[in-house]
Amino acid sequence: MSTPGPATPRSLESDVMSDADDVDEDVDEAQKEREAMLAKEADDFVNKFTLGKRLQSDDKGKELRRYDAATGFFRKRDYSQIPLKPNHQQCPLWIDPENFTIILERFHPAAQKATDFLTTIAEPRSRPTFLHEYVLTMHSLYAAVSVGLRPKDIIDTLDRFLKTPLPPAVRMKIEETTKKYGKVKLVLKKNKYYVESVDAKILQILLKDEVIGALRVHGSDTTSFAPTMGGLVIPGTQNAAGVHQANLKQQDKKSDEEQGATASEGDLFATLNEEEDDDDKEAVHAFEILDNSVETVQKRCLDIGFPILEEYDFRNDDVNPNLEIDLRPNTQIRPYQEKSLSKMFGNGRAKSGIIVLPCGAGKTLVGITAACTIKKGVIVLCTSSMSVQQWRQEFLKWSNINPDDIAIFTAESKNKFSSSTGIIVTTYSMVTNSRERSHDSKKMMDFLRGREWGLMLLDEVHVVPAEMFRRVISSIKSHSKLGLTATLLREDDKISDLNFLIGPKLYEANWMELSQQGHIAKVQCAEVWCPMPTEFYDQYLRADGRMKRTLYAMNPRKFQACQYLINYHEKRGDKIIVFSDELYSLKQYALKLKKVFIYGGTSQSERMHVLENFQHNPDVNTLFLSKIGDTSLDLPEATCLIQISSHFGSRRQEAQRLGRILRAKRRNDEGFNAFFYSLVSKDTQEMYYSSKRQAFLVDQGYAFKVITQLANIEQTPDLAFSTPQEMRELLQRTLVDNDKGVEEDVETDDLFGKVGGGGGRRKKGNGGLAGVRRMAGTLGELSGGQDMAYIEQNKAANKALKKPKKGENQSAFFKKLQREKEKAKQATRAAK
Numbered sequence: 001m002s003t004p005g006p007a008t009p010r011s012l013e014s015d016v017m018s019d020a021d022d023v024d025e026d027v028d029e030a031q032k033e034r035e036a037m038l039a040k041e042a043d044d045f046v047n048k049f050t051l052g053k054r055l056q057s058d059d060k061g062k063e064l065r066r067y068d069a070a071t072g073f074f075r076k077r078d079y080s081q082i083p084l085k086p087n088h089q090q091c092p093l094w095i096d097p098e099n100f101t102i103i104l105e106r107f108h109p110a111a112q113k114a115t116d117f118l119t120t121i122a123e124p125r126s127r128p129t130f131l132h133e134y135v136l137t138m139h140s141l142y143a144a145v146s147v148g149l150r151p152k153d154i155i156d157t158l159d160r161f162l163k164t165p166l167p168p169a170v171r172m173k174i175e176e177t178t179k180k181y182g183k184v185k186l187v188l189k190k191n192k193y194y195v196e197s198v199d200a201k202i203l204q205i206l207l208k209d210e211v212i213g214a215l216r217v218h219g220s221d222t223t224s225f226a227p228t229m230g231g232l233v234i235p236g237t238q239n240a241a242g243v244h245q246a247n248l249k250q251q252d253k254k255s256d257e258e259q260g261a262t263a264s265e266g267d268l269f270a271t272l273n274e275e276e277d278d279d280d281k282e283a284v285h286a287f288e289i290l291d292n293s294v295e296t297v298q299k300r301c302l303d304i305g306f307p308i309l310e311e312y313d314f315r316n317d318d319v320n321p322n323l324e325i326d327l328r329p330n331t332q333i334r335p336y337q338e339k340s341l342s343k344m345f346g347n348g349r350a351k352s353g354i355i356v357l358p359c360g361a362g363k364t365l366v367g368i369t370a371a372c373t374i375k376k377g378v379i380v381l382c383t384s385s386m387s388v389q390q391w392r393q394e395f396l397k398w399s400n401i402n403p404d405d406i407a408i409f410t411a412e413s414k415n416k417f418s419s420s421t422g423i424i425v426t427t428y429s430m431v432t433n434s435r436e437r438s439h440d441s442k443k444m445m446d447f448l449r450g451r452e453w454g455l456m457l458l459d460e461v462h463v464v465p466a467e468m469f470r471r472v473i474s475s476i477k478s479h480s481k482l483g484l485t486a487t488l489l490r491e492d493d494k495i496s497d498l499n500f501l502i503g504p505k506l507y508e509a510n511w512m513e514l515s516q517q518g519h520i521a522k523v524q525c526a527e528v529w530c531p532m533p534t535e536f537y538d539q540y541l542r543a544d545g546r547m548k549r550t551l552y553a554m555n556p557r558k559f560q561a562c563q564y565l566i567n568y569h570e571k572r573g574d575k576i577i578v579f580s581d582e583l584y585s586l587k588q589y590a591l592k593l594k595k596v597f598i599y600g601g602t603s604q605s606e607r608m609h610v611l612e613n614f615q616h617n618p619d620v621n622t623l624f625l626s627k628i629g630d631t632s633l634d635l636p637e638a639t640c641l642i643q644i645s646s647h648f649g650s651r652r653q654e655a656q657r658l659g660r661i662l663r664a665k666r667r668n669d670e671g672f673n674a675f676f677y678s679l680v681s682k683d684t685q686e687m688y689y690s691s692k693r694q695a696f697l698v699d700q701g702y703a704f705k706v707i708t709q710l711a712n713i714e715q716t717p718d719l720a721f722s723t724p725q726e727m728r729e730l731l732q733r734t735l736v737d738n739d740k741g742v743e744e745d746v747e748t749d750d751l752f753g754k755v756g757g758g759g760g761r762r763k764k765g766n767g768g769l770a771g772v773r774r775m776a777g778t779l780g781e782l783s784g785g786q787d788m789a790y791i792e793q794n795k796a797a798n799k800a801l802k803k804p805k806k807g808e809n810q811s812a813f814f815k816k817l818q819r820e821k822e823k824a825k826q827a828t829r830a831a832k
């Protein structure tokens, strides 16, 4: 009889074999039972640690050997069964074969070369300090092909950089995608849209498709010859688009050899611009589609596996007149601006798409350089009439455009350019406005609709509703579109619509790299944890959702932290913006600390006055702002930002707010840092929202330090709510004031139609319509008592500012705004 063996299926099996001769029925039964028990244990193990499905097998003993104690941590993403290459230590990349995610070891000696390669073939997802995450997408692979890489080059190089053999699924994805992508193009010819391809068979497939076939304009089929492409030099650079990347790679190859890394990609870029030498012209077949069917055709093509591309061969466009425009001779675009543009012009044509650069990194100059490269008619769409003016000024500043060739179309101005072609700068709302138009507006719209534009520049694409883009794109025809934005983030998932409407993301800058190079400010981010006094916390636990938010914003320890930080940074010479989405606390903080503030209800003249003081008055260094500061105000520069209450988990809002301090001029001072603080009430929902909000910035490489104790806070002069009695009073007042609901802020701006309270730079979803103000009576304003004292102080802080006499001491910016405002008033009076 054998003694029971160790609890593994393998030893159990050998025990059974060795005693085979003595087997009787009882023993057999016992063994079966034991086997069944072990099988169950195995099942449990698999289910517990690996989600089961993928790992179950009839031969459980065999399967189990593939899992170990760490399996559970990796769950579905356990690829430990993929063998490592013998030289894996010299390779910096890992790959997930199921979702095509690539992980780069940033600390690896070959990391820089791998980064250059990855930015060419993949999209960045997350770039913290040590590990970067990229993903292979259809668009990113096509972008790689369009700068001259062959699928084989991509596969071979990726294979060489990987620590494991290239998984077959990845190889297939690259081959399949690059085979189909870019084969079908959408082109605009003589104001008509054509679907074109060099492969007649593909066109046949499309024509047989029930959706696309029905949208074809009959009798419109054409065959022509594709013009050859030559090296294109982007103004402000010395290199032909794409070639710069090739040079980069050649340099890398050198350093590669020096470092002795095995992954040499010498042959990788040898094929760049190879097509230029090819004199054989290919026949291009095309059929026309209905104007209003562009989006449907694009969507359908994607569904049936032939993603459609928009490319403009502007250098061979003899139909549209050329625009006299070039960058001024002393203008030099920065390396990242050049990189982004080489993605757009990689193959000598203009690809439509979106360029993502952080605030203050110079998106305007990127747009202007694109216009100077294409040199055809340009239409620029902005979110407000203020930015229309700014865009025109920037065009005049950076390029040699004749001022008569750049006109603006706003409510106040409806000029056209004098030559046969030119630039029109306007707002989204001007071209999408469906209300009754004035005679001049109608004429202007006919003018815009009646021509083909070489380039459409779309500013701030992340805030404009997809529906608005649809209307713009269906009414104005342009050969290429370039969207500009700081963050391609939308909490509503509408961002994928932009792929159809504008084009794929062409380039996304690395924020950390830009700040290390001094193009944007270095920012220290911190989350300050503020414990809640017991009474506050008790109330918090009992309160409903809305009141909870008010309570964690009004937490007296948060108040003290805010006071402490303001003191500290004012002494340091910073300009501080304090953001609060919670209107009640915004007012209470500002009033108690005697600081100026702006919210939706602040009149336009008061806003201007406060902003001007914040910018120029050395005694006004702190400004409290409601969420209208995110979208509806063109804020002066600040160097410190404090958030006391923020809107749930919005990553975009967080990124946008950080953007406010990235422009800080002092960034070039030795060791200068800008500061971004989020004050969070401990053990409340706010902590969850806060970490959610930080996700985007963390992906950009920002590290949030957690501060649990502010040194010597108790020594702050006149520290607010420093006694338990004062804290209790604050709680009582907060409860009474908000007993009947809380006041919500009003947001106003240009995008959704009528401007309500104030001139806006940008606009956001709800609440903006016709300046409707949602208000659930504020008891604080009615009840008097202690609260009235604050109201008095409040008025004092904003009103204490010395009002300049008309025209006195005003910056050009405010003078311009003032002029605009007066013009608007006159226009309204005239209309009446």
Ligand SMILES: Nc1ncnc2c1ncn2[C@@H]1O[C@H](COP(=O)(O)OP(=O)(O)OP(=O)(O)O)[C@@H](O)[C@H]1O
Pocket: 332, 333, 334, 337, 357, 358, 359, 360, 361, 362, 363, 364, 365, 486, 659
């Ligand atoms: N290549 C360059 N050379 C010199 N200055 C530059 C260059 N590119 C941008 N700048 C300057 O950087 C500043 C920021 O540029 P810009 O206003 O275009 O940034 P932005 O990305 O549009 O910011 P925001 O998103 O906040 O509007 C401007 O003062 C601009 O003149």
